Amino acid sequence: MVSLAKYTEEQLNTCSKEMLITILLSMQDQMAQLNQNFEKLLEQLADAKNHRYGRSSEKLSVIDGQLTLDMIFNEAEALTETLYVVEPTEEQVLPKKKAKRSGKRDADLKGLPEELITHTISEEKLTGIFGPNGWKQLPDEIYKRVRVQPAVYTVEVHHVAVYAGKDNQTIVKADRPKSLLRNSIVTSSLGASIMNAKYTNGLPLYRISQEFQRNDIHISRQVMANWMIQLADRYLGIVYDRLHEQLLKYHVLQADETPVKVSKDGRPANSNSYMWVYRTGKYYKNTPIILYDYQKTRSHEHPEKFLKGFEGLVVTDAHSAYGKLDREHKELSFSACWSHARRRYAEALKAMPKDQKGQASETIAHQALTRIAAIYHLDNELSDLKPDERKERRQLTIKPLVEAYFAWIKEVRQRGTLLSGKTLAGIDYSLNHEKALRMFLEDGEVPLDNNATEGALRSFCLHKHAWKLIDTIDGARSSAIIYSITETAKANRLNPFRYLEFLLEELKEHQDDTDRSFIDELLPWSAKLPEICRVK
Template sequence: MGNFLRYFWDFFIDNHNRPKSLLRNSIATPSLVASIYNAKYVNGMPLERINKEYLRNDIHISKQVLANWVIQCAERYLGIMFDYLQKELLTFRILQADETPVFVTKDGRPANSKSYMWVYRTGKGYKDTPIILYEYQKTRKTEHPQEFLKNFHGTLVTDAYAVYDSLDRKNPDIIFAGCWAHGRRRFAEAIKAIPKNRRESAQDTVAYQALKQIAAIYHLDNGLSGLSPERRRQERQLTVKPLVEAFFAWAKDVQMSNRLSKGKTLEGISYCINHEKNLKVFLDDGDVPLDNNATESALRTFCVHKHTWRLIDTIDGAKASAIAYSITETAKANNLNPFRYLEFLLTELMEHQEDTDQDFLKDLLPWSDKIPENCRIKTKD
């Protein structure tokens, strides 16, 4: 449990000496609430298990009270930091986006209606101040990323979901870069579907030839990772672009030949040709990655956790979860200890809860030199 219980006992401190409290008429303190957030959103413990762990230690805080603390502190405190981080995010030139389904039981719709957790992050490797933000929405409609990104001007790396194609047509301020991993995935699935006793003949397949060419593109591009963005762009034009052009010429020949029947290989060929423009964007910008894998990685914690708790009870809970995952994932991406950073944030935001000027928030950003040393994870030399 680590920090989960270790910092619980500070609520016994004489609270009447505190000039401000985190929540009115509550024993909640920054350390206690931070430990609950850490248990749920970093370690993936459902509130029911957190409640049971408390009871085993003769600590009586109901699941409902825990849920209320999580929601109230997200709305009152962490949400302020979320909004500030979103403004920072939209100043970046390269962003990446993805989404994953989630079930919310009390959202006014029939049972088993899918909701979605969208994630937006700064471009992988672009600048050293990463931001990862989650946003809960009831649907997968275009209006959601359109609203979230309405002040963004730059390149967005995504998969080929139709919502982004629609947004591409509506927003001339955004360049949409495609994801090579999604095209490659269909060819890999085609090879995997070949029976084991016939794998030796896989090298003669279109899927294998496609994977071989895409692997060569990745190999060359990965070798440019240590270069400056401008130098990488130049080298991409000289060395990677010919491979990309050759791949698309080959793919179009395969498509025109009608050699393929329905299946994953044909899907992969069609995907690549249909999104040729977007898949070539990385060639003209040294900061644009080949794929959207970094965003999928940013969603991984949430996807692992939702297999544990399966459902979110309310819309307020879903929104609070989006804020909490945003803060904890951004903290981890900036090499901060999520518990310590949450404790620091809640303490500072509590002290500034009556401030109308939000300039103090810049000192709370995960990369600020004002962040206490105990929030930073020590790296080995």
């Protein structure tokens, strides 16, 4: 904060004309600095209010899905070189009213079990209407309704036959199936249902316990927490490890992290721990893998350990931990996220006073957003291409836009234009990470941003607001394993409950095996998964 010098009346009376002019000019500079600091404070306050109460969307205005690109370049010929104009068809200009598609309901309900329910009229009533033998039956009118049967709980009562020899003391018992946990009532279906409720649907254990009690089943949340830890450690952990091995074989990965509270981790209350997430690149759509990794801190040591053996490129935000890895490990390279590059500009526009919103299009922030929107628009059109084709098209159509964006922000920065705090932060972010922001142009497998990873974290971030904190470190690690299984299952279009039930049932039978080759048949993309696991 700038402080204004204080002069007494006597001091001012004795000052020369030159001294008074100097004092006045100095005070003007100080007042200008104060005004600038005050405007930044107002912007920060508006931004904080918007984060708490405002909408999260950062989209610019669009017309029929086509971004307005009038502010990208001053030269018209530059626009014509980088954009494609496609003539609309007659159907696009004058769309006809869509006819109702027949058979959609049957398609939606395909695969569900059916129960035939017939509705008839008694022969006596038909005789009263038509007379004796005065009618014939036509094809039935058929309609469908869906009935839901709430969860049904069944207690398995196992009787193990016991035999003894008549002429000796030999006793023989019939074989009994293996149990998930010794002397525990938990079954594969029960364990999977609790995992699905907590890690797919975000219900805290105390609410799951309450729902059990409403069905006259008394299972405490402490017991369920113990089950989750043991099942994750004993069974699902080996699937997690196999997925980790597979993940490191890809060329492009994406990473991010989010804070989480763990109440009993040996540190003061409210200390932040972190749930890191790693996933295969956005363009690997056939076998996506999403893995969570719980750690106490945000140190570079954690991704360094997790990525040991990986040789390729990682898409991340600008966290310093990744920068350190980039400098120290030649086998790793890092690409920055354009979504983060545009975020500060969007925040600058959102923080503008209402009476100035009409001039938003004239701001540096809006111009920056429009330029970045053009880059996104063209890159989205390449999403279905093969990596080599995508790289070639990026070099041809998108690289000129990237070159123009960086040339423009360097000019704005050098010009010394009075900028809001957020706009200046956006420009400096792009300049500080220019090399990493350009990486996507050189590799067709690299996505433009890290939004896919943030999407993989979304379930966890939503759920943690429901259960607030994790009780223990063991609980945090088991949560990381189970979230990894459920999120990877969803990414591979599997039903998380059915897949968890299948895994627990199969892994139970292999709990004593030393040969782990069977695990490949249990992975989410395995052709040997039962059909009931797949989302149709």
